[in-house]
Amino acid sequence: MLLRQNRGREVFLLKRDPAKFHIYTFGCQMNQADSDIMTTLLRNEGYLPASSEDDAGIILLNTCAVRENAVERIEHRLQHLKGLKRKDPGLLVGLSGCVPQYRREKLFDDFPVIDFLAGPDAYRSLPSLIAEAASGCRRVSSLEFDISETYVGVAPSRNDSLSAFVPVMRGCNNMCAFCVVPFTRGRERSHPFGSIINEVREISERGIREITLLGQNVNSYRDPETGMDFPQLLDAVSREVPELRIRFTTSHPKDMSRSLAETIASRTNICNHIHLPVQSGSTRMLGRMNRGHTIEEYRAKIDMIRAMIPGISFSTDIIAGFCGESEDDHRKTLELMRDIRFDSAFMFYYSVRPGTLAASTMQDDVSEEVKKRRLQEIIDIQSALSADLHHEAVGTVVEVLAETESRRSSGQLMGRTETNRVVVFDRGSSSPGDLLMVKITGSTSATLTGESLPNY
Numbered sequence: 137m138l139l140r141q142n143r144g145r146e147v148f149l150l151k152r153d154p155a156k157f158h159i160y161t162f163g164c165q166m167n168q169a170d171s172d173i174m175t176t177l178l179r180n181e182g183y184l185p186a187s188s189e190d191d192a193g194i195i196l197l198n199t200c201a202v203r204e205n206a207v208e209r210i211e212h213r214l215q216h217l218k219g220l221k222r223k224d225p226g227l228l229v230g231l232s233g234c235v236p237q238y239r240r241e242k243l244f245d246d247f248p249v250i251d252f253l254a255g256p257d258a259y260r261s262l263p264s265l266i267a268e269a270a271s272g273c274r275r276v277s278s279l280e281f282d283i284s285e286t287y288v289g290v291a292p293s294r295n296d297s298l299s300a301f302v303p304v305m306r307g308c309n310n311m312c313a314f315c316v317v318p319f320t321r322g323r324e325r326s327h328p329f330g331s332i333i334n335e336v337r338e339i340s341e342r343g344i345r346e347i348t349l350l351g352q353n354v355n356s357y358r359d360p361e362t363g364m365d366f367p368q369l370l371d372a373v374s375r376e377v378p379e380l381r382i383r384f385t386t387s388h389p390k391d392m393s394r395s396l397a398e399t400i401a402s403r404t405n406i407c408n409h410i411h412l413p414v415q416s417g418s419t420r421m422l423g424r425m426n427r428g429h430t431i432e433e434y435r436a437k438i439d440m441i442r443a444m445i446p447g448i449s450f451s452t453d454i455i456a457g458f459c460g461e462s463e464d465d466h467r468k469t470l471e472l473m474r475d476i477r478f479d480s481a482f483m484f485y486y487s488v489r490p491g492t493l494a495a496s497t498m499q500d501d502v503s504e505e506v507k508k509r510r511l512q513e514i515i516d517i518q519s520a521l522s523a524d525l526h527h528e529a530v531g532t533v534v535e536v537l538a539e540t541e542s543r544r545s546s547g548q549l550m551g552r553t554e555t556n557r558v559v560v561f562d563r564g565s566s567s568p569g570d571l572l573m574v575k576i577t578g579s580t581s582a583t584l585t586g587e588s589l590p591n592y
């Protein structure tokens with residue numbers, strides 16, 4: 137450990153350890169799950185997680201290419217790493233995940249700070265890429281798709297939280313016009329049923345209380361051996377670990393089936409919440425986006441599910457200002473939001489992703505000013521809807537899984553309802569990990585407040 141003087145103060149400089157790594161994760165839950173897999177693969181080869189970037193000899197950015205601003209954040213981080221590397225030329229910098237798959241070796245020219253690249257199917261090569269880079273052979277990459285790669289047998293290194301992600305499939309065979317995922321993650325492939333069951337059993341034994349089954353399009357799950365589909369998998373998982381709460385994401389509306397709704401309805405430990413991205417309320421725009429369904433079909437599926445599972449909540453994704461979107465298309469999106477009353481939404485304005493269908497065949501013809509105005513209208517409606525739905529929950533009694541202490545007070549806990557609403561409540565004698573009944577006494581657009589009912 138080195139010491140130096142800085143404006144009269146002694147400052148400790150941690151020495152970088154070439155055997156320690158630090159991973160920054162950008163993007164979705166799939167990327168978080170992938171970072172946990174990479175951690176295991178590196179640990180298996182003798183590398184250790186660093187306490188922070190300061191003592192890491194290897195810094196890895198696990199990247200997301202879905203939105204332009206995510207890519208900008210990664211570029212910003214690379215600038216920062218350039219400064220670190222100037223002071224410490226032995227530092228190795230790698231990029232994994234979607235951005236290297238998509239921008240490939242050109243990244244080496246754009247960002248000379250990068251030493252190695254690993255695509256989403258190449259994490260098993262990370263130790264050898266690092267070894268090569270460390271031996272002076274900078275600019276090494278592994279970017280081939282491998283349709284057989286599901287990382288079966290690699291137990292993800294999860295942190296000590298009460299919930300865990302369990303990937304069940306990778307890749308996507310859909311070709312939504314705006315989306316880069318089919319080009320960065322390749323074709324769909326599913327994990328074997330047996331390995332998923334073993335994984336959830338092990339998770340339960342570790343005291344984790346909630347799992348989320350993950351995939352780009354979970355409805356496309358097919359057990360490679362038996363052909364078992366996603367509703368059957370979900371049912372089997374819920375029976376294997378009845379003490380765990382179970383969530384899943386993401387569902388594609390065109391593949392959302394009655395049998396999946398029946399499974400959710402029949403199993404009490406599967407949460408009554410579905411994330412069902414709609415993207416636009418206009419059938420014309422859904423056609424341009426190549427989503428494979430109409431808005432009438434989307435509405436009919438929501439109606440069917442609500443009839444089968446009273447009280448179920450829906451969240452969604454919405455894109456404002458996709459190529460060719462008119463004011464009338466936009467109005468239809470606002471109308472859909474008011475009709476469906478989503479609990480929450482991920483809302484963005486469209487940005488061109490090079491390589492996608494839209495980039496090569498459509499004009500990005502909605503001005504930035506109009507995109508921003510439409511997005512703001514979407515956000516305003518969603519905020520009002522969330523506030524209304526939360527207000528309507530006041531006075532009800534809901535089951536909450538306590539997750540952590542509230543940020544504001546150690547006398548309060550924060551948890552989630554099975555419909556995925558955040559609740560802050562006086563803790564009484566309860567602790568994180570407890571499943572308890574809470575009476576809702578107040579609300580904002582983001583949070584519910586309440587009091588626990590220990591003898592309910």
Ligand code: SF4
Pocket residue numbers: 308309310311312315316317318352353388
């Ligand atoms: S379903 Fe569409 S939006 Fe989702 S990952 Fe596949 S291509 Fe992208």
